[in-house]
Amino acid sequence: MKNIINIGIPSKGRLRKDVLNIFRKKKLKLISERGERDLIGSIKSKSNIKIFYLHAREIIQRLGDGSLDIGFSGFDLLKEGEINIQKKINLVKKYEFGKATLVVAIPDPWIDVQTVADLEEIAFEFRDKKKKKLRVATKYPNLTKEFLFSKGVTQFQLIESLGATEAYPFTGSANLITDISSTGETIKSNNLRILKDGEILKSQACIFTSKKNLKKKGLKILVKLLSK
Numbered sequence: 001m002k003n004i005i006n007i008g009i010p011s012k013g014r015l016r017k018d019v020l021n022i023f024r025k026k027k028l029k030l031i032s033e034r035g036e037r038d039l040i041g042s043i044k045s046k047s048n049i050k051i052f053y054l055h056a057r058e059i060i061q062r063l064g065d066g067s068l069d070i071g072f073s074g075f076d077l078l079k080e081g082e083i084n085i086q087k088k089i090n091l092v093k094k095y096e097f098g099k100a101t102l103v104v105a106i107p108d109p110w111i112d113v114q115t116v117a118d119l120e121e122i123a124f125e126f127r128d129k130k131k132k133k134l135r136v137a138t139k140y141p142n143l144t145k146e147f148l149f150s151k152g153v154t155q156f157q158l159i160e161s162l163g164a165t166e167a168y169p170f171t172g173s174a175n176l177i178t179d180i181s182s183t184g185e186t187i188k189s190n191n192l193r194i195l196k197d198g199e200i201l202k203s204q205a206c207i208f209t210s211k212k213n214l215k216k217k218g219l220k221i222l223v224k225l226l227s228k
Helices: 013-025 056-064 075-080 116-130 141-150 165-171 185-189 219-227
Strands: 005-010 040-043 046-054 070-074 089-094 100-107 134-138 156-160 176-181 192-203 205-210
Touching: 005 013, 005 056, 013 070, 013 205, 046 056, 056 070, 056 075, 056 089, 056 205, 070 075, 070 219, 075 089, 075 141, 075 192, 075 205, 089 219, 100 116, 100 141, 100 165, 116 134, 116 141, 116 192, 134 141, 134 165, 141 156, 141 176, 141 192, 165 176, 176 185, 176 192, 185 192, 205 219
Parallel strands: 005 046, 005 070, 134 156, 134 176
Antiparallel strands: 040 046, 070 205, 089 205, 100 176, 100 192
């Protein structure tokens, strides 16, 4: 349907709750036939709006390909996306919730490593003595690679994290990690420590629009209402 406005809302976690709150405050009643587990919903008495509950990463993808018109996700996930996808998305507003920072964290016992520059030394040591590359576990390969290269760290291998990234050094699957953290507590409790200059990116929840469908009827008014 040409004039249906498609909105993507994170399907789980804190972000979902906070986004649903926005709709509540704007007196927009969300309805799902099967309750919380439903992946598709609508807004009461607004037949031209469809709601999709998706993974926050998928929301960015689908804003990029134009199958969503409006989406709520994290700034970190926009920046992790491919450049050609980022170019197709408008950042409308950053909210005051969902704040977190993407950081580089290393095992606490690495006393000699305080800054990112120190990592390069360790990386060469690994290469020369152990004939191995420094392994970095992450769910943010693009941002991690870009950051480490910009700091002159080149001898490393990225390990894709599929679960709790903090556990990777503990299990020996990686030597260090980059991860998104709001308080730093989980990192500390896993015997890791954030490098002094190890801040890659500050993030928070945002509302985005797809540049492709900005002319859709009623879209601008709805975006204005949700971002006020």
